Amino acid sequence: MGYLKSGKAVIRKEIRALQQLEKSLGDNFNNAAEAIANTNGNIIFLGLGKSGHVARKCAATFSSLGIPAFYMHAGDATHGDLGMVAKDDVCILISYSGKSKELLDILKPLEQIGAEMIAITGNPDSSLAKMCKIHVDIGVRTEADPLGLAPTSSATATLVLGDALAISLMEKRGFKKEDFALRHPGGNLGKKLLLTVDKIAHTDDQIPIVHTDAKIHEALLTMSEKGLGMTGVVNDKNDLIGIITDGDIRRGLENSNQEIFNKTATYLMSKSPQKIPSNTLAITALEIMEKFSITSLFVTDLEDPNKLFGVVHIHDILKAEV
Incomplete structure (x- = not known):
């Protein structure tokens, strides 16, 4: 198979994954959005590996839209970083398999702290999905690569899910262009939004x-x-x-x-x-x-x-x- 043909095939697979994500969203998406909207604390995204990269991007998107958020590496969380978590915070734990040991290991401490926990996985039968109060299933069961191993469709769907949560909360809060400008004073974007x-x-x-x-x-x-x-x-x-x-x-x-x-x-x-x-x-x-x-x-x-x-x-x- 040629490069172009292979590349287009991957894109089609990931488009289908996003279509499946749209179909799979339901009450749990609303529950997750409500939990985030009602908190007086921070939104903390946790993950590791490729899920960690996605979690970091989700935190950045939330923050840029006026929703206080930051990323915490799941491994670092077990070595002192849980000290940054407070009772009013909402922790969003991302793992495609729902079996990441580093995430499972911090569920009990998070529960004792009193933080709200939301799991995002591609496996509704996983331990992470069952042990968190709210679980949002990305609806993706296969990856886009021929081996079905590389985090491709799952990473894309999770990233889009994070965008969907952020934008829905942004609209609910009535976030305006002026609010966006206050958080982006630098570079060309800042000039477009602030220079009078x-x-x-x-x-x-x-x-x-x-x-x-x-x-x-x-x-x-x-x-x-x-x-x-x-x-x-x-x-x-x-x-x-x-x-x-x-x-x-x-x-x-x-x-x-x-x-x-x-x-x-x-x-x-x-x-x-x-x-x-x-x-x-x-x-x-x-x-x-x-x-x-x-x-x-x-x-x-x-x-x-x-x-x-x-x-x-x-x-x-x-x-x-x-």
């Missing part, structure tokens, strides 16, 4: 602005000086009423030649330019620019929407690597 336009906007004397009675050549000089390819137009009350772009001037030259420079700003300006409040996310500003095929947005003061705070250019957002 007030942090990157051109402000004060960097804002290209001309008065309504300014000549077009003045507008052109302002645009050249500020380097944003546009200028705002304000009235006697300093209200922003229009915008002139370098494209407007080019089109004006094509239609009126040099005479365009004797006209005032109101002749060329487009009325009601796009504006956003200063607390708008940079990624949202970029989406607005793409929607209206523009390269700049005026930014208004958060407390006074009629007051101009600054200007943000598409290059400012791209430079921030949002």
Whole structure:
């Protein structure tokens, strides 16, 4: 069998495993989710080997979604790490066979501590499944490899089950994008969720602005000086009423030649330019620019929407690597 054919066969087997997982979920899934939702303690994932890797990923997913969780190696648990477990905690023990000695050895101590225990296995008749108050069966009985030995379908199903628990709890808690952002301040993800336009906007004397009675050549000089390819137009009350772009001037030259420079700003300006409040996310500003095929947005003061705070250019957002 060729590599591609073999690889696709494995994917099909794992897809079937996930379909079986979906069919097998029932009341025990609800019971597990309720136990996690109702605890005032931490969620502790335990496992070893490949199940340990899956447990670690599940703990990371839970934590990123605002559900306090951490991973504990089952072997380390028997050598002092059980001291991190408290009465109000929920321990999720992961073992495909349900026979891992290291997990079975800590059931009695966990019971004495008073922690809730949830088993995730692929063997409902196993000791681990029977000895825990709640057992969730992943529904997988065969692996995807030809020997039926490598943790493949079972690991995938367990990982997806962890995601299913995490997301269902996230939805129940009303977890929002803003909550997610607070837990991911670093990297590009953090920038997308946290960076607002007030942090990157051109402000004060960097804002290209001309008065309504300014000549077009003045507008052109302002645009050249500020380097944003546009200028705002304000009235006697300093209200922003229009915008002139370098494209407007080019089109004006094509239609009126040099005479365009004797006209005032109101002749060329487009009325009601796009504006956003200063607390708008940079990624949202970029989406607005793409929607209206523009390269700049005026930014208004958060407390006074009629007051101009600054200007943000598409290059400012791209430079921030949002």
